[in-house]
Amino acid sequence: MTALKSSLASPGMNPPPPPGASSKPVAAADERVGTTSWVKRFFGRPEFASISGAVLVFAFFVITAGDSGMFNLDGVVNWMQVASYLGIIAIGACLLMIAGEFDLSIGSMIGFAGMMIAIPTIYFHWPLWAAIVFAFAGSMALGWLNGYIVIKTRLPSFIVTLAFLFILRGLTLALSIMFANRTIVSGVGDLAAQDWLASLLFHGNVATGLFQWMGAHGWIAVLDDGSPLVKGVPKVIAWWLVLAAGAAFVLSRTRFGNWMFAVGGDANAAKNVGVPVRKVKISLFVFTAFCACLFATLQVCDVGSAAADRGMQKEFEAIIAAVIGGALLTGGYGSVVGACFGALIFGVVQIGITYTNINSDWFRVFLGVMLLIAVLFNNFVRSRVTEAR
Amino acid sequence: MSEHILALENVSKRFGSVLALQNITMRLREGEVHCLLGDNGAGKSTLIKTLAGVHKPTDGQYLVDGKPVVFNSPSEALDMGVATVYQDLALVPLLSVARNFFMGREPMKKLLGLVPVMDIDYAAETARDKLAEMGIMVRDPHQAIGTMSGGEKQCLAIARAIHFGARVLILDEPTAALGVKQSFNVLKLIYKARERGISVIFITHNVHHAYPVGDSFTLLNRGKSLGTFTKDTVSKDALLDMMAGGAEMQTLMSELDGVTI
Numbered sequence: 001m002t003a004l005k006s007s008l009a010s011p012g013m014n015p016p017p018p019p020g021a022s023s024k025p026v027a028a029a030d031e032r033v034g035t036t037s038w039v040k041r042f043f044g045r046p047e048f049a050s051i052s053g054a055v056l057v058f059a060f061f062v063i064t065a066g067d068s069g070m071f072n073l074d075g076v077v078n079w080m081q082v083a084s085y086l087g088i089i090a091i092g093a094c095l096l097m098i099a100g101e102f103d104l105s106i107g108s109m110i111g112f113a114g115m116m117i118a119i120p121t122i123y124f125h126w127p128l129w130a131a132i133v134f135a136f137a138g139s140m141a142l143g144w145l146n147g148y149i150v151i152k153t154r155l156p157s158f159i160v161t162l163a164f165l166f167i168l169r170g171l172t173l174a175l176s177i178m179f180a181n182r183t184i185v186s187g188v189g190d191l192a193a194q195d196w197l198a199s200l201l202f203h204g205n206v207a208t209g210l211f212q213w214m215g216a217h218g219w220i221a222v223l224d225d226g227s228p229l230v231k232g233v234p235k236v237i238a239w240w241l242v243l244a245a246g247a248a249f250v251l252s253r254t255r256f257g258n259w260m261f262a263v264g265g266d267a268n269a270a271k272n273v274g275v276p277v278r279k280v281k282i283s284l285f286v287f288t289a290f291c292a293c294l295f296a297t298l299q300v301c302d303v304g305s306a307a308a309d310r311g312m313q314k315e316f317e318a319i320i321a322a323v324i325g326g327a328l329l330t331g332g333y334g335s336v337v338g339a340c341f342g343a344l345i346f347g348v349v350q351i352g353i354t355y356t357n358i359n360s361d362w363f364r365v366f367l368g369v370m371l372l373i374a375v376l377f378n379n380f381v382r383s384r385v386t387e388a389r
Numbered sequence: 390m391s392e393h394i395l396a397l398e399n400v401s402k403r404f405g406s407v408l409a410l411q412n413i414t415m416r417l418r419e420g421e422v423h424c425l426l427g428d429n430g431a432g433k434s435t436l437i438k439t440l441a442g443v444h445k446p447t448d449g450q451y452l453v454d455g456k457p458v459v460f461n462s463p464s465e466a467l468d469m470g471v472a473t474v475y476q477d478l479a480l481v482p483l484l485s486v487a488r489n490f491f492m493g494r495e496p497m498k499k500l501l502g503l504v505p506v507m508d509i510d511y512a513a514e515t516a517r518d519k520l521a522e523m524g525i526m527v528r529d530p531h532q533a534i535g536t537m538s539g540g541e542k543q544c545l546a547i548a549r550a551i552h553f554g555a556r557v558l559i560l561d562e563p564t565a566a567l568g569v570k571q572s573f574n575v576l577k578l579i580y581k582a583r584e585r586g587i588s589v590i591f592i593t594h595n596v597h598h599a600y601p602v603g604d605s606f607t608l609l610n611r612g613k614s615l616g617t618f619t620k621d622t623v624s625k626d627a628l629l630d631m632m633a634g635g636a637e638m639q640t641l642m643s644e645l646d647g648v649t650i
Contacts, residue, residue: 254505254506255495255505257507258495259493262481265482265483265484266480269478270493272479273494275493328483332482
């Protein structure tokens with residue numbers, strides 16, 4: 001998490017250099033400047049709502065389910081895994097939203113990408129790695145098509161990707177019936193453990209040696225045979241953290257990141273100063289599709305099957321996580337770190353609620369309320385940011 | 390080197406059957422402020438866009454430094470030092486002052502000697518210094534630009550254009566949306582730009598704003614030029630008359646004089 005923390009300091013607006021850093025006398029000339037404390041500055045940051053929300057949620061579960069095993073290592077891995085899956089697509093959705101566009105086809109893309117892996121592997125006997133490469137290429141091509149149509153027609157991305165939500169879901173169902181005559185294609189699990197690409201990147205855990213070692217020293221719970229109860233960090237968590245750190249870095253520190261904010265904030269202004277608006281938007285549609293395919297690949301390798309209904313409603317969850325994380329629906333503002341905390345809130349609540357006495361039917365109610373509060377709060381933050389201080 | 394840094398010779402622009410500009414001739418001398426005056430619908434916008442490289446003239450010649458040019462895009466005009474500041478200023482309200490200043494032309498540095506990243510400290514410092522030169526103290530270059538006033542934003546857009554090598558600055562109605570005091574600041578800004586040797590084309594329909602800072606004036610009416618006048622050959626009232634269509638203005642004045650309440 002250190003990478004995440006260090007990138008906290010950047011997206012959108014950066015904290016000014018420390019007072020001693022600039023020797024320019026002009027800087028200190030305005031007597032109207034009040035010093036803003038870091039607390040105040042934190043209040044004005046896009047990720048404020050999601051971080052404080054996450055703190056509240058943690059506090060709630062520590063109180064209500066603190067002794068239930070939710071915060072044991074296996075419990076933590078459990079909800080972290082849920083948060084990671086969502087986090088991966090939330091990062092894609094967040095960047096795309098910052099650039100001023102939506103992708104409602106994320107969920108359908110997950111189902112479709114899963115089938116692009118499972119059907120060639122099981123029914124055409126492709127090696128798994130080839131099917132995975134095929135799925136990534138196929139998904140990203142579809143992402144490009146989404147973006148291309150949005151840019152060319154100038155239709156709202158909401159409508160274009162809504163169409164793809166149905167097209168891809170329908171195709172997933174129709175093609176899986178056509179090729180496999182069933183809607184669940186299983187048998188990928190064993191192949192994933194043997195395949196070089198899948199076992200290297202998508203199947204199983206990382207840091208297994210470390211966990212073995214910690215188990216041997218009695219620092220973490222072990223099974224009867226001496227092997228640790230939790231074998232390692234599931235690869236999905238590692239992917240999430242790496243992707244989050246990378247995306248946060250690109251967004252806050254690079255030229256491309258600046259362009260994302262620019263095209264989302266005002267595409268016309270960005271175009272007039274020479275930002276390649278089309279290129280930025282289309283490549284983010286492709287990145288979002290990449291995230292959806294990564295989700296699908298990790299899920300197929302982990303669960304061992306693909307199903308036509310996978311990823312149902314995930315597009316909304318991803319957008320909710322991004323919005324809780326401070327992204328504005330109108331674009332030009334948001335934070336990868338915020339979106340990740342939004343996803344974390346999801347994971348903690350969805351799993352945590354089963355550790356409490358609360359009926360898990362309340363999960364959705366909670367989500368809706370959380371979303372509403374976050375949007376109201378973000379509105380307030382935006383008006384603070386754009387009004388004179 | 391030609392005496393005129395930028396010139397249009399008998400330029401016409403047609404959109405289908407609409408003749409937006411007819412035989413416009415306009416010459417900008419180096420280091421002068423040239424005001425382009427015209428009422429709504431006079432063809433000012435088309436003329437700006439032709440100068441900026443958005444439109445290509447249907448007929449006639451566009452010369453920069455005395456050489457004919459054909460711009461395929463605004464960025465080609467920019468490369469020749471012809472920068473246009475539009476009314477919307479091409480600023481993104483949610484982005485910081487520093488990021489707006491360098492939007493599309495981000496200063497880069499290598500992180501750890503390897504990874505290309507934006508040099509945000511340099512951007513902030515430069516933006517603050519350049520604005521200070523224009524007489525605007527930025528409280529915090531990392532604050533969103535939405536916090537600035539209209540005049541300050543105009544100033545930022547102009548400072549940005551100058552910083553990126555503008556020799557000719559085309560200002561599209563810079564005072565249209567501003568209050569009295571802020572308009573005055575923008576006029577001062579135009580004067581400062583001229584002092585630094587930058588040639589300015591100042592588009593406006595407000596003669597009271599144009600006359601104090603302008604060296605020469607071109608009047609547009611319904612797509613045609615009514616001629617170019619230097620300041621020593623024309624009075625403010627004469628300009629006002631021409632803009633309102635001379636005789637019409639006289640009649641209007643006399644009608645208004647007769648009004649009693």
